[in-house]
Amino acid sequence: MNVGGVPYRAIFTEGDDGQVRVIDQTLLPHRFETIGLDSTADAARAIRDMVVRGAPLIGATAAYGVALAMRTDPSDASLDEAIALLASTRPTAVNLRWALDAAGVLLRGLPPSERAQAGHDLAARLCEDDVHRNRRIGEHGLGIFREIANRAGAGGRRRELNVMTHCNAGWLATVDWGTATAPMYLAHDEGLRIHVWVRETRPRFQGAGLTSWELGQHGVPHTLVSDSAAGHLLSRGRVDLVIVGTDRTTAGGDVANKVGTYPLALAARDNGVPFYVAAPSPSIDWTIEDGAGIPIEERDPAEVTRVWGVDDDGVERRVRVVPEGTRAANYAFDVTPKRLVTGLVTERGVCAADGGALRELFARPGSPATGPHGSGVVDRP
Ligand code: MRU
Numbered sequence: 111m112n113v114g115g116v117p118y119r120a121i122f123t124e125g126d127d128g129q130v131r132v133i134d135q136t137l138l139p140h141r142f143e144t145i146g147l148d149s150t151a152d153a154a155r156a157i158r159d160m161v162v163r164g165a166p167l168i169g170a171t172a173a174y175g176v177a178l179a180m181r182t183d184p185s186d187a188s189l190d191e192a193i194a195l196l197a198s199t200r201p202t203a204v205n206l207r208w209a210l211d212a213a214g215v216l217l218r219g220l221p222p223s224e225r226a227q228a229g230h231d232l233a234a235r236l237c238e239d240d241v242h243r244n245r246r247i248g249e250h251g252l253g254i255f256r257e258i259a260n261r262a263g264a265g266g267r268r269r270e271l272n273v274m275t276h277c278n279a280g281w282l283a284t285v286d287w288g289t290a291t292a293p294m295y296l297a298h299d300e301g302l303r304i305h306v307w308v309r310e311t312r313p314r315f316q317g318a319g320l321t322s323w324e325l326g327q328h329g330v331p332h333t334l335v336s337d338s339a340a341g342h343l344l345s346r347g348r349v350d351l352v353i354v355g356t357d358r359t360t361a362g363g364d365v366a367n368k369v370g371t372y373p374l375a376l377a378a379r380d381n382g383v384p385f386y387v388a389a390p391s392p393s394i395d396w397t398i399e400d401g402a403g404i405p406i407e408e409r410d411p412a413e414v415t416r417v418w419g420v421d422d423d424g425v426e427r428r429v430r431v432v433p434e435g436t437r438a439a440n441y442a443f444d445v446t447p448k449r450l451v452t453g454l455v456t457e458r459g460v461c462a463a464d465g466g467a468l469r470e471l472f473a474r475p476g477s478p479a480t481g482p483h484g485s486g487v488v489d490r491p
Contacts, residue, residue, distance in 0.1 A: 164283020169205030177229030248292025279355025363448035364401025
């Protein structure tokens with residue numbers, strides 16, 4: 111996607127030595143800066159500190175993190191150490207394990223002398239596949255947007271199609287396109303009139319800071335609302351559909367995503383508003399049926415008690431918003447049970463959030479459902 115007219119991906123390589131670079135998302139929307147990742151430790155730090163975030167981008171960064179280890183020391187011990195370090199960074203997004211499994215299986219089967227190049231090639235391929243996958247999700251999602259717009263008489267001159275999203279499942283959370291945002295970009299580009307309600311997404315404001323920023327860069331009309339305003343908008347018929355991303359969707363169809371997704375799904379169901387999840391195959395955990403088995407990240411309570419931004423004089427500040435000493439808990443994700451999900455939008459098409467439907471969709475040979483991690487796992491639709 112473009113930033114000030116210049117095409118960018120959320121992770122890319124640059125220069126003769128192929129330096130890995132990422133956009134520092136901790137600085138957005140106030141500053142746009144890219145930084146180089148020169149070691150496995152850099153990649154791990156970037157994931158842990160949320161310089162990069164979003165399930166697909168976490169996976170892509172981890173793959174490059176392994177490749178960087180192989181550049182300096184391609185031994186088995188170095189490979190194991192790199193994978194262990196990267197695996198420990200964040201617990202919920204299954205794309206991390208998926209990418210590390212793919213790298214581990216591939217590189218362990220090669221002589222050390224070939225691992226640096228193979229690691230780099232794999233990371234580059236995972237990134238390309240991510241872009242293709244998201245584009246396909248966009249096309250399938252666009253079909254849903256068109257159908258709902260037709261039914262509601264929206265999307266044209268009479269009125270816009272109102273879409274609500276949570277957190278940032280945009281191109282910043284992937285390599286490009288985003289998952290939940292891909293249909294928004296395609297709809298906007300083909301002239302379907304859409305308007306996006308962007309939930310701010312406390313405590314880290316990925317909606318306010320990142321989704322608003324990227325939709326703004328692309329010219330997609332949007333309005334920021336507080337998380338708690340969703341019920342009001344849904345109950346007044348101001349939302350035609352909800353679409354969010356996922357960090358881990360179980361084989362049974364339960365969906366872990368940014369905290370606040372579950373109450374949003376409840377409110378959508380209560381008001382008869384379709385609730386879709388953009389779910390690329392690397393975000394599906396085929397080893398778990400029930401969402402209760404998904405590890406939920408708990409982060410530093412300071413993210414709840416402090417906020418960061420720019421004051422009216424343009425100075426960046428972090429300020430405390432609670433009485434000093436207030437105890438806070440910071441759960442980063444929640445699980446939306448499959449019964450509240452209207453459909454999963456995958457690169458293979460749209461299916462019910464249901465184990466049988468998911469397995470059927472991915473039952474083709476070479477799919478993640480049938481192939482071991484690292485072989486059938488890299489799926490170009
Ligand atoms: O904590 P974050 O910012 O990494 O959480 C991101 C989300 O919850 C996204 O919705 C999810 O990773 C899907 S991104 C395509």
